[in-house]
Amino acid sequence: MPELPEVETVRRGLLPVLEGRRLTQVRQLRPDLRFPLPLDFVPRLEGRRVEQISRRGKFLLLHLDSQEVLLIHLGMSGRILLIDDPANSPLLPHDHVVWRTEEGREVRFNDARRFGFMDIVPAGELETCKALANLGPEPLGNAFNGPVLAAALRGRNSSIKAALLDQRVVAGLGNIYVCEALYHARLSPRRLARTVQGQRAERLAAAIRDVLRQAIAAGGSSLRDYVQTSGELGYFQHAWAVYGREGAACPDCSCGGPPHGGIVRIVQSGRSTFFCAQRQR
DNA sequence: ACGAGAACCTGTTTGC
DNA sequence: TGCAAACAGGTTCTCG
Numbered sequence A: 001m002p003e004l005p006e007v008e009t010v011r012r013g014l015l016p017v018l019e020g021r022r023l024t025q026v027r028q029l030r031p032d033l034r035f036p037l038p039l040d041f042v043p044r045l046e047g048r049r050v051e052q053i054s055r056r057g058k059f060l061l062l063h064l065d066s067q068e069v070l071l072i073h074l075g076m077s078g079r080i081l082l083i084d085d086p087a088n089s090p091l092l093p094h095d096h097v098v099w100r101t102e103e104g105r106e107v108r109f110n111d112a113r114r115f116g117f118m119d120i121v122p123a124g125e126l127e128t129c130k131a132l133a134n135l136g137p138e139p140l141g142n143a144f145n146g147p148v149l150a151a152a153l154r155g156r157n158s159s160i161k162a163a164l165l166d167q168r169v170v171a172g173l174g175n176i177y178v179c180e181a182l183y184h185a186r187l188s189p190r191r192l193a194r195t196v197q198g199q200r201a202e203r204l205a206a207a208i209r210d211v212l213r214q215a216i217a218a219g220g221s222s223l224r225d226y227v228q229t230s231g232e233l234g235y236f237q238h239a240w241a242v243y244g245r246e247g248a249a250c251p252d253c254s255c256g257g258p259p260h261g262g263i264v265r266i267v268q269s270g271r272s273t274f275f276c277a278q279r280q281r
Numbered sequence B: 001a002c003g004a005g006a007a008c009c010t011g012t013t014t015g016c
Numbered sequence C: 001t002g003c004a005a006a007c008a009g010g011t012t013c014t015c016g
Helices: A006-018 A040-043 A145-153 A160-165 A175-184 A196-224 A237-240
Strands: A023-028 A048-058 A057-065 A068-073 A078-083 A095-101 A106-111 A117-122 A265-269 A271-276
Touching: A006 A048, A006 A057, A006 A078, A006 A106, A006 A196, A023 A040, A040 A117, A145 A160, A145 A175, A145 A196, A160 A175, A175 A196, A175 A271, A196 A237
Parallel strands: none
Antiparallel strands: A023 A095, A048 A057, A057 A068, A068 A117, A078 A106, A095 A106, A265 A271
């Protein structure tokens, strides 16, 4: 579920509940998620005030008044659930961490597959901590553009699809938005990454930004309709051009759909890729 | 050193 | 209908 737009949507949903609020009670229901949690996970959080909630790539960052930061990665199936009435809301299967605020509300981290993880690091070490140190530029930040992307792809012998999934190249893309961005940039997912230079890199950087911006806008609109920050995909899933649309006609070319054209599914490094072989070169 | 594939988990969907 | 296989939005480790 969670690529950059979904994590950003969760962040915005958490703001009214957590930002500026004190964590009066923290419950840790198991010792580990994907990795072991810090042994003093609960005491380092309990009683702390959340001063700010930010995001870096796919990481949620809760900045605490103890000058520490709680890092949360949702992995594949991680969800953040907002509970207004904890007394009448029993724990669900796979609820792993529960934060209660002084207002009596709860925020729960639920993750069936447990690919998600958390850590607590001193604020001063945030940029250099293991989780964030190797992340590439924020695609929606000022430091990301065609030349920067081209430089990151230079010399790369993998497919452009695999390169964009590498968080060191650019932070926050996952399988869905890589497919979508390559479609909008008219680049084949099989193209060698190092051949994406100049105008092609310019087109791709622009496509990445456009796709992410639109997805965030769609996720944001769904938040107004749902009480819970469930982490579900927002309306943007209805706007996918290629992802999950194997066999459909390409929405923006005259390939005419199957059997001679349309969206095809291939497997690259073990993961599904969707694209239009006519439009993407 | 680099890139592809396996591994890590559990739930849901697909196909025989 | 029932069961097994395939598949899922991510990251990290191993192996060639």
